[in-house]
Amino acid sequence: MSIHYQEEERLFTLHTDNSTYQMQVDKYGYLLHLYYGRRTEGCMDYLLFYSDRGFSGNPYIAGRDKTYSLDTLPQEYPVMGTGDFRNPALILCNGDGSFSCCLLYESHRIMKGKYGLEGLPAVYAEKEEAESLEITMADPVSGVKVDLLYGVLPHCDIITRTVRIRNEGEDRVTLENVQTACLDFVSGDYDLISFNGRHAMERNFQRTPVEHACQTIGSRRGMSSHQYNPMIILADHECNEDHGACYSMSFVYSGGFKAQVEKDQTGGTRALMGLMDDLFSYPLDKGETFQSPEVILTYSGHGLAGLSHNLHTCIREHVCRGRYRDGGRPILLNSWEGCYFDFTGEDIYRLAVEAKNLGIDMIVMDDGWFGKRDDDISGLGDWVVNEDKLGESLGHLVNRITDLGMKFGIWFEPECISEDSDLYRAHPDWALKIPGRDPVRARYQLVLDFSRKEVVDHIFNAVCSILDQADISYVKWDFNRSITDIFSRDTSVQGKVLYDYVLGLYDFLERLVERYPDLLLEGCSGGGGRFDAGMLYYAPQIWCSDNTDAIDRLRIQYGTSFGYPVSTMGSHVSAVPNHQTGRITPLKTRGIVAMSGTFGYELDPAHMSQEEKDEVVLQVEEYRRFRDLISQGLYYRLTNPFTEETAAWMFVSEDGSEALVSAVMQQVHGASLCTYIRLKGLKAGESYIEEKSGRIYPADALMEAGYPLPVEPGAYNAYQIFLKKI
Numbered sequence: 001m002s003i004h005y006q007e008e009e010r011l012f013t014l015h016t017d018n019s020t021y022q023m024q025v026d027k028y029g030y031l032l033h034l035y036y037g038r039r040t041e042g043c044m045d046y047l048l049f050y051s052d053r054g055f056s057g058n059p060y061i062a063g064r065d066k067t068y069s070l071d072t073l074p075q076e077y078p079v080m081g082t083g084d085f086r087n088p089a090l091i092l093c094n095g096d097g098s099f100s101c102c103l104l105y106e107s108h109r110i111m112k113g114k115y116g117l118e119g120l121p122a123v124y125a126e127k128e129e130a131e132s133l134e135i136t137m138a139d140p141v142s143g144v145k146v147d148l149l150y151g152v153l154p155h156c157d158i159i160t161r162t163v164r165i166r167n168e169g170e171d172r173v174t175l176e177n178v179q180t181a182c183l184d185f186v187s188g189d190y191d192l193i194s195f196n197g198r199h200a201m202e203r204n205f206q207r208t209p210v211e212h213a214c215q216t217i218g219s220r221r222g223m224s225s226h227q228y229n230p231m232i233i234l235a236d237h238e239c240n241e242d243h244g245a246c247y248s249m250s251f252v253y254s255g256g257f258k259a260q261v262e263k264d265q266t267g268g269t270r271a272l273m274g275l276m277d278d279l280f281s282y283p284l285d286k287g288e289t290f291q292s293p294e295v296i297l298t299y300s301g302h303g304l305a306g307l308s309h310n311l312h313t314c315i316r317e318h319v320c321r322g323r324y325r326d327g328g329r330p331i332l333l334n335s336w337e338g339c340y341f342d343f344t345g346e347d348i349y350r351l352a353v354e355a356k357n358l359g360i361d362m363i364v365m366d367d368g369w370f371g372k373r374d375d376d377i378s379g380l381g382d383w384v385v386n387e388d389k390l391g392e393s394l395g396h397l398v399n400r401i402t403d404l405g406m407k408f409g410i411w412f413e414p415e416c417i418s419e420d421s422d423l424y425r426a427h428p429d430w431a432l433k434i435p436g437r438d439p440v441r442a443r444y445q446l447v448l449d450f451s452r453k454e455v456v457d458h459i460f461n462a463v464c465s466i467l468d469q470a471d472i473s474y475v476k477w478d479f480n481r482s483i484t485d486i487f488s489r490d491t492s493v494q495g496k497v498l499y500d501y502v503l504g505l506y507d508f509l510e511r512l513v514e515r516y517p518d519l520l521l522e523g524c525s526g527g528g529g530r531f532d533a534g535m536l537y538y539a540p541q542i543w544c545s546d547n548t549d550a551i552d553r554l555r556i557q558y559g560t561s562f563g564y565p566v567s568t569m570g571s572h573v574s575a576v577p578n579h580q581t582g583r584i585t586p587l588k589t590r591g592i593v594a595m596s597g598t599f600g601y602e603l604d605p606a607h608m609s610q611e612e613k614d615e616v617v618l619q620v621e622e623y624r625r626f627r628d629l630i631s632q633g634l635y636y637r638l639t640n641p642f643t644e645e646t647a648a649w650m651f652v653s654e655d656g657s658e659a660l661v662s663a664v665m666q667q668v669h670g671a672s673l674c675t676y677i678r679l680k681g682l683k684a685g686e687s688y689i690e691e692k693s694g695r696i697y698p699a700d701a702l703m704e705a706g707y708p709l710p711v712e713p714g715a716y717n718a719y720q721i722f723l724k725k726i
Contacts, residue, residue: 002154003015003150006043009043014150016155016156017039017154021150022035022036024045028061030059031105031137032074032076036183037245047187053266056083058083070084074185076135077146078270081099087272088177089179090103090178092144093176094141094173095173111133112127113130114130114151120291120534121253121293121533122294123151123158125318131151131152142171145166145168149163156317157310158296158310158314159298161181161294162291163291165289167285167286171286174281174283175290177277178282179274180292181274183271190234190235191234192208192233193205193234194208194229194232195229195559195562195563199226199529201226201556202527202556202560203528203531203556204559205558214260214261218257219255220279221482222482222483223256224255224529224530225482225529226525229563231251231532231562231564233247234261241304242302246299246303247297247298248298248311249271251293251532251534252532254506255502256276256278259271259272274293279486280499281495283492296533298310305637305680308561308563311565315568320540322513322521327628329540329541330361330474331360331599331601332601333355333360333362334364334602335364336411337579337602338602341376342374343365343368344390348401349401354604354606355605358616362408369394370384371421372386376443380416380421382422382423383463383466385469394466398471399470409520412475412476413477414463414508415447415459415505417445424446427455431447431448432483432484433446442481447481450501452504459508463512464515467516472519475521476524477509483498502534506538509521509538512538521539522539528546528560542570544570544597547580548602549580549585550593558649565631566596567598567632571593571600572594572597572599572600573594573600573603574590574603585715591619591622595623595720599627601616626722629651630651633653633654634652635649635650635651636679636680638650645665647664647666648662649662652680657724658723658725660720660722661677662718662721664717668716668717672711676705676706676707677707678706679706682703686699689726699725
């Protein structure tokens with residue numbers, strides 16, 4: 001049993017293999033958070049401190065006890081209106097216009113297996129792998145009930161949380177702010193680690209002390225965004241990759257989000273994660289229910305590497321689904337940087353022949369194959385093959401390519417529409433626009449209103465009509481703008497549009513993966529603009545960034561690795577000079593960096609020399625050889641590319657028998673010094689043989705003193721070292 005309830009103390013304890021989470025219903029019926037951290041036994045209510053704090057109000061039920069205040073006590077799900085002036089998890093407007101809610105314990109139940117969420121992605125597990133807890137809290141005045149759900153996956157050290165809000169009163173209530181999870185720590189000094197960025201430079205590592213202020217990250221863009229990722233870490237000041245305590249919160253949602261961390265007046269720290277409340281106002285009539293997206297929690301007492309391992313296992317084995325969940329994904333060549341919009345069917349076939357000769361598995365035809373689409377100004381929404389441009393039908397082209405023994409993939413952007421399109425001319429009201437106002441364009445396009453079922457159904461049928469025409473093995477799902485001009489024809493539900501939009505997106509994706517179970521779906525939003533656990537439930541890999549520059553990718557993939565496994569990161573070798581930065585890097589370096597991802601190519605092989613083609617053949621062979629180790633092995637960050645001249649990382653098989661070390665020199669100097677990279681995850685007391693040289697190394701020395709990298713002339717040199725335990 002991983003979930004325990006002690007009736008006498010009204011104490012809930014959730015155990016994973018290495019952590020304990022505990023909460024208690026107190027004498028007044030409030031649910032207080034007691035503890036989350038290293039696994040322990042016993043009741044932790046001794047951590048609660050009661051004192052008369054001036055200007056911290058007291059619930060009426062506490063009578064004259066001025067030491068009891070929800071403004072100073074750690075709570076499991078704090079709401080506005082109880083005298084707690086810290087950030088709330090729930091703000092609710094009642095039918096009379098008041099903002100008040102008081103949630104008291106009503107009941108609970110413990111269930112075998114992991115709860116599921118209708119219409120939303122969520123962590124899943126076999127019945128014997130998990131347990132679930134549901135605690136029902138009730139507001140006796142409004143009739144609102146809130147079900148707090150917890151899922152425990154003990155062997156992954158994962159606890160999930162979600163919230164279901166039910167209106168069982170007579171009057172309409174409106175949800176103005178819904179956060180899924182709250183962590184209240186009574187003590188501790190933490191750093192907040194978050195991942196900021198921009199288009200083509202996503203998920204930059206940032207670490208700042210948590211101080212007496214509210215630190216907020218989030219997205220108002222209708223998607224999780226390039227600017228902030230919906231995964232945060234709270235770490236002790238001294239916590240590093242290998243030592244110290246840290247916690248993470250990861251949002252299983254692809255729309256707007258908010259994460260807040262606040263150090264309060266008593267030195268406690270509160271962390272919240274949930275929906276972005278801007279442009280959110282969700283009405284619930286009598287009998288209606290609102291389901292929040294899920295948050296994944298994990299704790300590591302062994303540093304950031306342990307935290308990442310927990311999240312990697314959870315995402316890889318309990319979020320990603322389908323045929324390609326566990327690896328074996330095809331190596332592909334995407335046409336975008338090789339052709340952009342300028343191609344015919346014969347050009348795509350030629351790319352396929354070139355790719356076949358290099359040992360590549362799949363050719364992907366990117367943007368430009370449909371409607372009137374020779375640039376990014378027109379055609380979106382018209383999902384009809386442009387046979388005049390291709391010079392043949394899609395089926396004929398795909399058959400020619402599959403006859404080569406190659407797989408075929410195709411690009412879509414189902415959520416957007418061009419004003420110059422037949423669909424827009426027929427249904428201009430299907431685009432999100434505010435009547436009487438000119439809309440905001442981005443990439444010359446508008447966004448379809450996926451909160452409307454008829455819109456989702458039409459686009460779904462159009463996409464399926466394409467996929468049914470040929471043997472298509474892969475779809476790249478793109479979304480190249482943020483959402484503006486939020487409007488609904490039903491003015492009473494304006495605040496529902498963005499949330500219902502994401503539900504429409506998930507409905508589309510769920511139907512797609514059910515209809516085409518063998519389809520490999522890759523998410524994309526201008527690269528990494530929607531890189532989140534919600535999308536990974538449908539697409540087991542996401543294009544990590546539109547920036548294919550190998551040196552920039554060192555930082556992008558480093559930041560991404562804290563919350564997401566390498567098997568989810570779309571990463572390709574592209575041409576030089578790089579199309580985004582103009583930088584020239586060796587082909588070997590580009591290959592090593594791309595191998596720390598799903599691996600593929602984004603170029604036209606016809607422009608490569610024979611020597612380069614021969615090198616690609618070897619890269620493809622090497623990746624196939626190490627693919628299982630890369631996609632399933634334990635991932636270790638050996639250096640920080642933001643602060644160190646060398647970027648280095650490694651993969652270790654779960655039994656420690658094999659290790660693959662990668663390193664890239666980010667700078668070059670005259671009379672360069674030798675760089676020693678300390679390895680991790682090897683079996684202490686054992687020896688390892690390095691494959692190329694045949695030299696034997698003691699594991700403890702490699703982990704303590706390091707592995708010396710060669711000193712060679714040239715910029716951006718890279719190295720890959722394969723070690724095998726003797």
